[in-house]
Each structure stands twice: as structure tokens, then as C-alpha cells.
Amino acid sequence: xxxxxxxxxxALENFLADYGLGKLLAYKGIAEGVExxxxxxxxxxxxxxxxxxxxxxxxxxxxxxLALMEHLSAHGLVCPQPxxxxxxxxxxxxxxxxxxxxxxxxxxxxRTPSVAHCSALGAALGKLHRAGADFPRxxxxxxxxxxxxxxxxxxxxRADSVEPGLAAFLAGELxxxxxxxxxxxxxxVIHADLFPDNVLFLGEKxxxxxxxxxxxxxxxxxxxxxCLNAWCFEPDFSFNVTKGKAIIDSYQxxxxxSDTEAAALPVLARGAALRFTLTRLVDWLNVPPGALVRPKDxxxxxxxxxxxxxxxxxxxxxxxx
Amino acid sequence: xxxxxxxxxxALENFLADYGLGKLLAYKGIAEGVExxxxxxxxxxxxxxxxxxxxxxxxxxxxxxLALMEHLSAHGLVCPQPxxxxxxxxxxxxxxxxxxxxxxxxxxxxRTPSVAHCSALGAALGKLHRAGADFPRxxxxxxxxxxxxxxxxxxxxRADSVEPGLAAFLAGELxxxxxxxxxxxxxxVIHADLFPDNVLFLGEKxxxxxxxxxxxxxxxxxxxxxCLNAWCFEPDFSFNVTKGKAIIDSYQxxxxxSDTEAAALPVLARGAALRFTLTRLVDWLNVPPGALVRPKDxxxxxxxxxxxxxxxxxxxxxxxx
Numbered sequence: 001x002x003x004x005x006x007x008x009x010x011a012l013e014n015f016l017a018d019y020g021l022g023k024l025l026a027y028k029g030i031a032e033g034v035e036x037x038x039x040x041x042x043x044x045x046x047x048x049x050x051x052x053x054x055x056x057x058x059x060x061x062x063x064x065x066l067a068l069m070e071h072l073s074a075h076g077l078v079c080p081q082p083x084x085x086x087x088x089x090x091x092x093x094x095x096x097x098x099x100x101x102x103x104x105x106x107x108x109x110x111r112t113p114s115v116a117h118c119s120a121l122g123a124a125l126g127k128l129h130r131a132g133a134d135f136p137r138x139x140x141x142x143x144x145x146x147x148x149x150x151x152x153x154x155x156x157x158r159a160d161s162v163e164p165g166l167a168a169f170l171a172g173e174l175x176x177x178x179x180x181x182x183x184x185x186x187x188x189v190i191h192a193d194l195f196p197d198n199v200l201f202l203g204e205k206x207x208x209x210x211x212x213x214x215x216x217x218x219x220x221x222x223x224x225x226x227c228l229n230a231w232c233f234e235p236d237f238s239f240n241v242t243k244g245k246a247i248i249d250s251y252q253x254x255x256x257x258s259d260t261e262a263a264a265l266p267v268l269a270r271g272a273a274l275r276f277t278l279t280r281l282v283d284w285l286n287v288p289p290g291a292l293v294r295p296k297d298x299x300x301x302x303x304x305x306x307x308x309x310x311x312x313x314x315x316x317x318x319x320x321x
Numbered sequence: 322x323x324x325x326x327x328x329x330x331x332a333l334e335n336f337l338a339d340y341g342l343g344k345l346l347a348y349k350g351i352a353e354g355v356e357x358x359x360x361x362x363x364x365x366x367x368x369x370x371x372x373x374x375x376x377x378x379x380x381x382x383x384x385x386x387l388a389l390m391e392h393l394s395a396h397g398l399v400c401p402q403p404x405x406x407x408x409x410x411x412x413x414x415x416x417x418x419x420x421x422x423x424x425x426x427x428x429x430x431x432r433t434p435s436v437a438h439c440s441a442l443g444a445a446l447g448k449l450h451r452a453g454a455d456f457p458r459x460x461x462x463x464x465x466x467x468x469x470x471x472x473x474x475x476x477x478x479r480a481d482s483v484e485p486g487l488a489a490f491l492a493g494e495l496x497x498x499x500x501x502x503x504x505x506x507x508x509x510v511i512h513a514d515l516f517p518d519n520v521l522f523l524g525e526k527x528x529x530x531x532x533x534x535x536x537x538x539x540x541x542x543x544x545x546x547x548c549l550n551a552w553c554f555e556p557d558f559s560f561n562v563t564k565g566k567a568i569i570d571s572y573q574x575x576x577x578x579s580d581t582e583a584a585a586l587p588v589l590a591r592g593a594a595l596r597f598t599l600t601r602l603v604d605w606l607n608v609p610p611g612a613l614v615r616p617k618d619x620x621x622x623x624x625x626x627x628x629x630x631x632x633x634x635x636x637x638x639x640x641x642x
Contacts, residue, residue, distance in 0.1 A: 008432040009429045012429075025429075026427050028351040106346045108333075
């Protein structure tokens with residue numbers, strides 16, 4: 001959560017001249033999003049978010065992300081809607097970085113999701129999958145199972161400094177998931193990072209979904225598995241099956257899971273927990289000097305992984321077969 | 322520029338219940354102000370700034386700052402106006418810190434002040450001094466000449482690591498200024514930190530002054546000296562006398578300098594340059610591990626100090642005696 005790139009008033013006014021948003025009235029760097037620099041933009045036309053894409057986002061992926069947000073908005077999902085330049089472009093250049101302007105959404109993310117929040121989240125995820133069904137572009141999930149051995153290799157030799165025995169535990173999980181991972185589940189556009197900080201609420205209603213910069217094409221049920229991990233564990237790291245049931249039931253009210261998907265959910269949740277363990281572990285072990293962002297603790301996801309390792313079936317996640 | 326304190330949605334909703342601002346619609350941490358945590362607040366009543374005061378601000382000084390902003394707003398100066406709780410308080414507590422809500426101002430700070438900007442700034446400073454004339458509270462300037470030996474002592478042994486010979490140079494300046502510093506100039510409320518990032522413009526008109534957390538009671542002409550340092554040096558560290566004249570002339574159109582003040586201006590500018598050299602040097606030499614803020618380079622102010630050391634009189638700053 002930081003602003004990595006300084007934007008001068010003159011550079012910004014110059015950039016805005018390509019848009020039909022009126023005059024610049026104010027802008028403030030905002031502490032949102034781990035990967036990019038974001039500014040709240042106040043112009044004659046209202047409030048917007050300006051994003052400068054920093055080096056962790058590949059420029060060649062940006063047309064996918066922006067076209068997806070445009071597609072989802074056009075299909076009735078509330079998400080940041082990219083604003084086009086007068087020439088019809090979604091992407092420009094500012095301070096030497098690719099940059100885009102999107103609409104500012106109302107809503108507040110919750111730090112303490114209730115069962116009602118989980119229920120609303122499940123329905124929003126189902127609507128996202130329905131709205132994305134006819135999105136024509138594809139982007140492979142570069143943090144899925146084929147990427148895990150490479151991530152593990154970056155962390156293996158120092159993993160035990162985080163928790164004794166962690167390297168052996170993760171090697172075992174990699175091997176187990178390679179054998180268990182499903183192959184032929186329904187695929188489509190997934191958010192892939194729908195944590196509570198990426199879901200805006202007004203009261204208990206979802207008012208918008210944000211941060212589509214991990215979105216990709218993968219198993220739809222994997223997105224549900226990511227949410228079960230991110231929303232249903234209590235502060236003591238116990239899984240709250242009532243919250244799991246709330247997410248799954250309301251998801252299914254929008255999009256019914258097939259029997260194969262339902263049966264695969266525990267393995268997908270275990271894999272999703274391994275994915276976040278590995279990326280957090282690599283970030284944790286590689287904090288650059290002068291970093292503006294404090295990394296998240298990978299052990300929070302090791303605990304989730306141990307839960308999924310012990311789980312006996314979809315019922316443990318709240319799915320009533 | 323960072324957000325030091327995390328504020329949860331529930332804590333914020335609870336805090337807002339004391340205000341008559343309606344419902345919380347959105348909030349974002351903003352990268353503004355070096356000393357405190359700031360959030361842009363969107364509530365039913367509009368957009369506001371929420372500030373949590375961090376440890377570098379003394380809680381006992383907060384009533385002075387907030388009362389000053391209220392006083393200046395009431396006297397027609399555009400600055401953040403503190404919002405009162407339903408009980409009439411300007412200050413509350415949030416996430417264990419003193420916290421206040423102020424109005425959100427339109428305007429953009431300039432990185433490249435023009436002569437027109439300098440002229441507008443000078444008038445705004447004059448209006449600030451006039452509006453503050455009958456402000457009843459006092460706060461000593463704890464970064465004025467009596468504080469400099471203590472600051473120097475914190476940096477003396479490592480000053481030469483920043484620039485060879487710097488310790489001896491600063492010791493000489495301390496001694497020279499102790500002999501030259503004036504005693505009986507007109508005093509009043511000063512901003513004391515009116516750098517370009519604290520002045521908002523719409524075009525070439527000042528739309529607001531912000532960040533009053535160094536405001537104190539001191540020589541009014543010292544405030545002008547701080548501005549001459551902050552606004553009139555070009556990127557090559559040459560003093561632009563046209564900009565100096567623009568600030569001084571427009572200041573005088575609002576508040577005429579006495580002959581004593583005019584004669585003291587070069588010494589005040591030299592002292593102001595020493596004050597910012599010393600505070601920047603201490604910060605530069607004491608970056609805490611995990612710091613979220615990169616310190617400003619003290620050498621930018623050493624160069625200003627050398628200019629003032631060589632200056633021959635008020636005319637060098639743009640003052641036509």
C-alpha cells in the first residue's frame with residue numbers, strides 16, 4: 001500500500017488533456033493496492049481513480065485487465081469502469097508508466113466479515129462468473145499449479161527460518177497436489193484474488209468489486225476456493241463452516257456447481273492455500289531495502305494449508321452434497 | 322508520506338457516529354503529510370479529510386492547531402476547517418490516536434512555482450497574517466533559534482559524512498546567527514512551513530493553505546523568509562530574485578513590512594535555511610529501520626544557507642528598499 005511514482009501537477013494536467021473529464025481540481029496519492037501507484041482524482045466530471053502500473057504488472061497484460069473491467073461493467077457488475085480518452089484508448093502513459101483512469105466506487109471493505117457479508121460475497125462471485133462467461137480474451141493463470149515449483153525453489157533454502165520444518169512440509173504438499181489436482185473442470189474468467197479488501201460493501205450489500213490485476217482464465221471453482229480461504233477463517237485460524245456454507249450456497253444460487261466441481265473443492269482450496277503460502281513466503285524472504293510495503297505473514301496461510309490437509313471432504317467446507 | 326495507522330471499517334463507523342455527517346460511503350488512506358496518517362473520507366455530507374495524529378505531534382498542541390484553523394476559516398482564509406462532533410468537540414480518538422475531521426479543499430500544489438504562483442503565495446501569506454492577528458492563543462516556535470544548538474548536537478558527529486566540512490560550517494552559522502538574530506520584530510501566528518506542497522492552486526490562484534502542524538507564534542517576517550527559501554530557488558539552487566520580489570511585493574500589498582523587518586529579512590532567511598538544514602540533517606542521519614518515509618536531502622538547504630551567507634542585503638532577496 002504505497003505510492004511508488006511521483007506525479008507532478010503539470011504532467012497530470014497534460015495527461016488529462018486527452019480525456020473529456022474537464023479541469024483538474026485535486027489529486028491525492030492513495031494507499032491502495034500493493035502492486036501499483038494509485039491517485040484519487042477530482043476533476044470537473046467528478047471523482048475517479050488514476051492508476052500507474054508499476055513493474056510487477058506486465059504491460060502486455062493490461063489490455064486484458066482493462067477490457068475485462070469494461071466487459072463486466074457493461075454486463076451489470078459494479079467494478080471500476082475504465083474511462084476512455086477522446087481517441088477511445090483505455091491506456092495512456094504518465095510519468096513513464098502505463099496509466100489508466102477508472103471510476104471511483106462507493107463502499108467500504110470489511111476487516112471482520114460476518115455470515116451476511118459472506119453470503120453477499122458468494123452471490124457477487126457467482127454474478128462475476130456469469131458476467132464473464134462470454135468475455136472473449138484469455139490470460140493463463142501464471143500463479144497456478146505449474147508455477148508453484150518455481151516459487152518453492154525461490155524460498156526452499158530459507159523456508160525453515162520462517163517455521164522449522166516448513167520446507168519439507170511444502171515439498172510434501174507440492175507432491176500431493178500434483179497428484180490430486182483436477183484437469184477438466186469448467187473454466188472461465190476468474191478474479192483470483194477476491195480477498196475482503198477487494199470487495200466493497202454498503203452495510204451488508206456488495207457495492208463493488210475491485211483490483212482485477214490477478215484476473216485470468218482458470219477453473220471457476222478455484223475462485224470460490226480462494227474466497228473460502230480468504231473469508232471463512234476466524235482470527236484463531238479455525239474454519240467457520242457457517243461462513244463457508246453461506247458463500248457456497250449463495251454462489252450456487254447464481255451458478256450451480258457440477259458434481260465434479262463440488263468433489264474437487266477441497267483440493268482446490270488446499271491448492272489455493274499453497275499458492276498464497278508460496279507467494280507470501282517469497283515476498284517475506286525478499287523484502288527489498290527501502291521497501292514501502294510490509295509483507296504479509298506466510299504462516300497465516302500455512303495454518304490454512306494444514307486445515308485443508310486434514311479435511312475429509314467438501315462437507316468440511318460447508319458444501320451440503 | 323504514508324499511512325501509519327490502520328483504521329478498520331467498524332472503528333471508523335463508530336467514530337463517525339459522534340458527527341452529523343451521515344453514513345460512511347468510502348475511505349482511502351492518502352499519502353499526504355509527513356507526520357500524520359490521513360484518510361480521504363466520503364460520507365453522505367460530502368468529502369472530508371480524517372487525520373490521525375501520530376507520535377511526532379504533541380497532543381497538547383492539537384487544540385492550538387485546530388482552533389487556529391477554525392479561526393482562520395472564520396476570518397475568510399481558505400484552509401481546512403475542523404468539523405465539530407455533535408457535542409461540539411474538534412478532537413476525538415480513533416485507533417488509539419487523537420483524530421480530527423477537516424473539510425476537503427480543491428486545488429493542486431505546484432512542483433514548479435512560476436512568478437505568478439509566487440505572487441499569489443505572497444498575498445496569501447499576508448492574508449494569513451492579517452487573519453491571525455486577533456487569534457488569542459500562543460504556541461512558542463520550538464524549532465527557532467533556541468532549538469538549533471540541540472538539533473546540531475544530534476547531528477554534529479556525523480555531519481561530515483553527509484558533506485565534508487559540514488559540522489564546522491554549521492557551527493560557524495550557529496555562532497553568527499546567535500549574534501545577528503533580531504529581538505524586537507512584530508510577532509504573531511505564523512504557518513512556519515508554507516512550502517509549495519502546502520499551498521493549493523486552481524490555475525494561478527491560491528485555492529487553499531494546508532498543514533498547519535508547525536504553526537506557532539513568532540516573528541511574522543520569519544514566515545516570509547521561510548517562503549523565500551522554499552519558493553524562489555531554481556533547480557540549480559540559484560536564487561530567482563524576480564520570484565523573491567513577487568512574493569515580497571504582494572505580501573506587502575496585504576501587510577507592509579516595517580523598516581526593521583525589511584532590514585532583518587536576510588538574517589531571517591539565513592536562519593530559516595539553517596533551521597531546515599538542521600531538521601533535515603537529523604532526519605537524514607536517523608532513518609528508522611522499516612521507515613515508510615524517505616527523508617529529504619539536507620544538502621538542498623546547505624546550498625541555500627551558503628547563498629544567504631554571501632548575500633549583502635535585502636535587495637538580494639528582491640526587496641526594493
